[in-house]
Amino acid sequence: MSAVSDTKAEPMIEARGIHKYFGGSHVLRGIDATIARGEVAALMGSSGSGKSTFLRCLNRIEEPSQGDVLIEGTVITDLRTDVNRVRADIGMVFQEYNLFPHMTVLENVALGLIYVRRRPRSEAQETAADALKRVGLADHVTKHPQQLSGGQQQRVAIARSLAMRPKAILFDEPTSALDPEMVNEVLEVMRTLAEEGMTMVVVSHEIGFLRKAADQLIMLDAGQVVERGPTARVLDEPEHERTREFLRAIR
Amino acid sequence: MRQELIKSRPIPLILMFLVGLGYLLAAPATSGIGIAFDITATVAVFVAFLFLFVPVQIDKGAPLWLQNLSALALLVLATAAFFRWADGDWGRLGYLFFNVEVMSRPGAMARMLSGLWIAVQVFLFSLVLSTLLGMFMAVVRSIVNDALLNFFIDAYVDVFRAVPPIVLLLVTYSALPYSGIVLSPFATGVVALTLIEGAYLTEVFRSGIEAIHRNQVLSARSIGLTAWQAMRLVVLPQSVRIVLPDYSNRLIGLMKRTAETSVIAIAEILKVAQDLQSQFVNATPLVVGALLYMVVLFPMTRFVSRLEKSRPRQ
Numbered sequence: 001m002s003a004v005s006d007t008k009a010e011p012m013i014e015a016r017g018i019h020k021y022f023g024g025s026h027v028l029r030g031i032d033a034t035i036a037r038g039e040v041a042a043l044m045g046s047s048g049s050g051k052s053t054f055l056r057c058l059n060r061i062e063e064p065s066q067g068d069v070l071i072e073g074t075v076i077t078d079l080r081t082d083v084n085r086v087r088a089d090i091g092m093v094f095q096e097y098n099l100f101p102h103m104t105v106l107e108n109v110a111l112g113l114i115y116v117r118r119r120p121r122s123e124a125q126e127t128a129a130d131a132l133k134r135v136g137l138a139d140h141v142t143k144h145p146q147q148l149s150g151g152q153q154q155r156v157a158i159a160r161s162l163a164m165r166p167k168a169i170l171f172d173e174p175t176s177a178l179d180p181e182m183v184n185e186v187l188e189v190m191r192t193l194a195e196e197g198m199t200m201v202v203v204s205h206e207i208g209f210l211r212k213a214a215d216q217l218i219m220l221d222a223g224q225v226v227e228r229g230p231t232a233r234v235l236d237e238p239e240h241e242r243t244r245e246f247l248r249a250i251r
Numbered sequence: 252m253r254q255e256l257i258k259s260r261p262i263p264l265i266l267m268f269l270v271g272l273g274y275l276l277a278a279p280a281t282s283g284i285g286i287a288f289d290i291t292a293t294v295a296v297f298v299a300f301l302f303l304f305v306p307v308q309i310d311k312g313a314p315l316w317l318q319n320l321s322a323l324a325l326l327v328l329a330t331a332a333f334f335r336w337a338d339g340d341w342g343r344l345g346y347l348f349f350n351v352e353v354m355s356r357p358g359a360m361a362r363m364l365s366g367l368w369i370a371v372q373v374f375l376f377s378l379v380l381s382t383l384l385g386m387f388m389a390v391v392r393s394i395v396n397d398a399l400l401n402f403f404i405d406a407y408v409d410v411f412r413a414v415p416p417i418v419l420l421l422v423t424y425s426a427l428p429y430s431g432i433v434l435s436p437f438a439t440g441v442v443a444l445t446l447i448e449g450a451y452l453t454e455v456f457r458s459g460i461e462a463i464h465r466n467q468v469l470s471a472r473s474i475g476l477t478a479w480q481a482m483r484l485v486v487l488p489q490s491v492r493i494v495l496p497d498y499s500n501r502l503i504g505l506m507k508r509t510a511e512t513s514v515i516a517i518a519e520i521l522k523v524a525q526d527l528q529s530q531f532v533n534a535t536p537l538v539v540g541a542l543l544y545m546v547v548l549f550p551m552t553r554f555v556s557r558l559e560k561s562r563p564r565q
Contacts, residue, residue, distance in 0.1 A: 061473055088475030098470035102488045112474035115484065164474065 010073045012037045012168055012199045018057050018067035020050070020223075027053050029223040030067070035168070035216070038197040042210045042231065045220035046246060051203045054220065055170050058201060059090045071167065088116045091161025091169035095176050097153040099145035099160070105132065106141040109160045117164065131163035132156070135189050151182030155189055168199035175206060205250050211235060219243045259310040261317055264303040268324045271296035275331040293332060300328060350535040359527060363536065366523035367543045370509045373437065373519060377444040378505060384445060385452025390487075392453075393460045394478045404453065411450035417511045419443045424515040440512035448505055455497050459490030499555040506548055520544065 013035040020028035028050045035041045043051040056062035058069055060076065060083050069077045076086045099108050106128050113124035132138055135155040145153050154174055161169050175183045187209045194200060194213040204210060210217065210231055217234040219227040227240040238244045274296055307313050307321050354360060392404050420443045427434060463486045471481035513522035524540035
């Protein structure tokens with residue numbers, strides 16, 4: 001967590017000219033992005049702008065049609081890359097939580113440690129319990145996801161990523177499926193992570209949260225970057241007409 | 252008035268039952284005006300009985316034993332009426348189909364039971380093999396998802412679902428020896444049933460796998476699990492719960508289908524029963540065979556309907 005300054009030269013995540021075609025439609029049209037170690041980058045844009053698809057290209061849950069993704073300077077969009085290793089190092093939190101309903105909360109969080117990191121079961125469960133404590137769910141380890149509220153389930157999903165000690169975590173609209181009163185408990189956990197120096201890429205329209213936590217804001221439209229810059233600058237003095245329109249619409 | 256009509260009256264009901272039964276057991280009138288009277292009287296017995304019977308059944312205050320007992324009484328009346336009117340040769344029927352003496356001849360029951368054991372063996376072997384086959388096909392289809400491979404799997408499923416088991420049994424049994432493959436009837440039966448059952452189970456497991464939302468796989472893969480691990484640890488445990496009722500129904504069908512292996516001389520229940528039938532010139536072994544199937548299948552069907560009630564929601 002303190003190694004922010006010494007390896008600054010290499011960005012944590014770098015995307016170069018990412019294109020994505022779904023059948024005939026050209027969803028991503030050459031997107032570049034650089035996210036430094038410990039930085040929080042936000043992706044914004046209306047639905048269909050390609051923000052989720054771009055996010056998913058970063059850990060190759062979606063395969064980019066063209067272009068490269070680099071993690072700590074290493075190209076991962078390569079046939080020889082062990083994609084499972086890459087994904088183990090980059091956490092992902094989904095809009096719909098996507099917890100495993102047939103497992104307890106603890107088993108959900110320990111699964112990757114046991115089968116990907118090959119940790120002994122007892123050690124994995126300890127680590128999982130620690131991660132759950134960090135998101136404030138130490139009392140719910142033996143429950144099943146269905147017994148938890150949406151906000152609690154999303155925090156379990158964050159713990160599931162966190163337990164793997166990832167280099168970065170990708171958040172795909174983590175609060176969009178939540179009831180309004182549960183949004184804050186999730187954003188609170190995310191802000192703490194940001195303060196602790198976790199590299200994060202967040203698709204979110206929670207302006208208040210982004211203003212406090214995000215260093216960089218990237219505005220996408222029709223598969224292209226229309227504007228990017230420090231969060232406050234983009235929010236307060238948007239240069240592009242499309243950004244202004246969008247910000248007006250979501251406020 | 253309405254209240255009066257639906258009030259349950261046990262004592263009149265019991266009296267009506269006794270009177271009705273008494274009449275039905277009395278010797279029937281056989282000719283002329285007597286028959287017309289007899290029909291009228293029989294109908295009257297039932298109308299009067301139902302008039303008292305229905306209120307007992309709908310009255311929520313009526314005790315359960317009374318409701319059950321009166322239902323039994325109705326059944327007794329119906330049986331009495333049947334025997335009174337039917338022109339049956341009951342002695343012959345009993346001798347041919349329910350003949351205890353025939354079944355107590357030396358070796359008869361022992362052979363029937365060995366038939367049961369063989370049927371259960373055919374069932375268990377086909378069950379295990381077809382489950383493995385169906386699960387394997389469905390999993391491969393989902394994970395590899397290669398167009399050519401999918402075509403072959405779908406072709407296998409379509410072909411073997413379109414062949415009646417008894418036809419496949421006869422064809423494999425008579426054709427295999429010419430290909431140089433010599434299998435015992437038992438092995439041939441197991442292979443044929445496995446192929447057919449495997450095709451159905453491929454579909455059962457495939458539907459279970461497809462019922463799991465794509466996001467579950469995405470989520471599993473995003474942790475770094477391989478496709479196989481995601482299938483084994485995340486998808487299949489959920490799929491199996493979903494398909495359990497369908498699967499168990501197939502299982503019951505498979506047990507019944509073991510009877511068809513009798514056509515290739517596997518000495519299972521039906522084959523043994525038919526052999527005994529011609530040997531003794533008596534159909535009782537068939538009835539005993541039917542009972543043996545029920546002994547196995549009744550607990551299975553009970554178990555399955557319990558499973559269906561506890562089908563997981565979501």
